[in-house]
Amino acid sequence: MTQHLTDVRILVADDQKDVARTLCRPLQKAGARVHYVTDGQAALEQMASRPYDLVLIDMKMPPGEWGGLWLLQQMKTEGWSIPSLVLSGEGSKQQVIEALRLNAQDWIVKDDTADLLERCTTILTEHHQRCFETATHQLPTPLAYRFARYAHTADADKRLIEGLHTLEAILRFAAVIGLASTPPTPLKGITAEQLAAPSMGTWFTLCTALTKAPNAGEDFTRTLSWLVPEPSDHQCVQTLIALRNDLAHGREPSHPNQEDHLHTLLTRFAHRATCAWRTRLVTPTSMTYDGTQFFIDVLNLKGVTRPTPETVALPNSVITGQPLLITKDGTPTSLAPWLLTPADESTSALRCLLFDGLQRTKGSALCTTTPFRYTKTDDGEKPPSVLDSQAVWPTLEKWTAPSATGPANATHQPAKQTHPALRPGPPDSSGMLS
Incomplete structure (x- = not known):
């Protein structure tokens, strides 16, 4: 079972660093990448900056006397669902019960860690076995359909x-x-x-x-x-x-x-994505203002089912119909014109269409009016060749390296013969392979 730990990223929160390193030596020998912090606040900062597959949490560490419980509470409140294993010392039975209530997956006596490797492997195996089904329901729609x-x-x-x-x-x-x-x-x-x-x-x-x-x-x-x-x-x-x-x-x-x-x-x-995704992909449909903030009706684009309606409060107005990423703290980022969510003409359901290059005919050169091309992410009909996104080549040109050829010199490259299952087209038009 230890092959499941090869390159697995484990965060260990324990103020007794030498003890923690000795404790986790079998995990490192099994191929895990183990990172150490000495308090709950540092653990939160690490989770926000790097991905982790599992968190080992010592019950008695800063902040306070039972910093492990504080960390589990913060993870639950802030939306982190990274699986956790509690390291329990003698006399902390009541705290272990509280830790399990706060979504810890398991616990182990800190002084008796002979089966730590097996416990970690079991937890990760169970999570990996259901991660694709979870991704299908919880990740943003463009990813959920693919998974x-x-x-x-x-x-x-x-x-x-x-x-x-x-x-x-x-x-x-x-x-x-x-x-x-x-x-x-x-x-x-x-x-x-x-x-x-x-x-x-x-x-x-x-x-x-x-x-x-x-x-x-x-x-x-x-x-x-x-x-x-x-x-x-x-x-x-x-x-x-x-x-x-x-x-x-x-x-x-x-x-x-x-x-x-x-x-x-x-x-x-x-x-990792289902454990740590805390941002919503939404499309605003209407907006009202109460004098201090905007209340925006949105459709939440999560999973493979129809978008669900919600209302979010933002300090500034947004453009309805343009998809947004809204972070945990309420900061919106417009994804247009790179992602569009037009309504399907036959069903009125929203479609998720991703940027897929530029619309060009054979032999044509790039020019200032060459429009964006889009590819579908769902099982619906192929999107029309040109969408009303008002996105054209100059929008893209800002990202090209100074040495790149501009519109006047760029020429169309003929398509190569491709494997039928990997040719551009439903359900994923991905352009010419390099």
């Missing part, structure tokens, strides 16, 4: 293709959040040709470049970190991109045994 398709695909060959589409959907969604929340700036290594017809590799390159941009959006960096927490994790994604390109171009895969790596990567992302 639903992956989870419900039984055929091994089709499951690999669906898994690669799901990985691309994660990269695309993260890039869209990054473009919406980061001030426009030329990105190193990003060319006009790439953004005009983005591939899976382009999305990853774009995400990587955005992390280095000044004032990169926190929601973006957090979302991407659930997939690649450290720079050393990038190689796994690059290998899977190479696998997708091999399949798409009809080549023999250069990495034929990557299915397990892909499944592990998607499992870890689904687990």
Whole structure:
């Protein structure tokens, strides 16, 4: 069972640092990445800045006498659902009962940790087994649909293709959040040709470049970190991109045994995202003002079911019909024009459409009026070729590197022969592969 702990990220909150390191030595030998903090406040700060799969919490630590209970209460109040294991000392039975009431998954006597490795593995295995179903219901709709398709695909060959589409959907969604929340700036290594017809590799390159941009959006960096927490994790994604390109171009895969790596990567992302996603994806439908704040009726785009109506209070007005990310503290970020949520003409249900490059005819060059192209994220009809988003090439040009060719010089590249399951089109039009 210890293979489940390879590269798993565990946060240990214990003011007895030497004791904690000795305690967690078996976890590190099993391949876990263990990080240590000495109080509950530092643990919260770590969870806000880095992804974790499991938290080990000592009951008696700052703040106060029972800082472990304080930390569990804060996690519950602030919406963190990262699984936790309580380290209990002698005489803290009542506190352990309270910890379990505050959503701790299990507890262990701190002086008797022979089965710590097994307990941690069991907790993570149970969470991983249900993470895809949870993702289908709790993640933002553009991701939920993809995870639903992956989870419900039984055929091994089709499951690999669906898994690669799901990985691309994660990269695309993260890039869209990054473009919406980061001030426009030329990105190193990003060319006009790439953004005009983005591939899976382009999305990853774009995400990587955005992390280095000044004032990169926190929601973006957090979302991407659930997939690649450290720079050393990038190689796994690059290998899977190479696998997708091999399949798409009809080549023999250069990495034929990557299915397990892909499944592990998607499992870890689904687990981390469902445990730590605290931002709402909504579309405002109407708005009123009471003299001090705006009360906005929205449709919450969560899971694969119809959006649910809610009302949120914001200090400033927003544009109805344009999708927003609303953080836990109520800060809104408009995702237009990178994500659109038009109503379906036949059902009036909202659609989630993501940016997918530029609309161009064969042989045409980019110009100032070249409009954005969009791809669907659900199982509905293919979106019309041109949407009324008013987004055109100059909006995109702000992100290209100074050396990139401009509208006058950019030329259309003919499409390569691709594997049928990976060609642009329903349910995921992803452009030409690089």
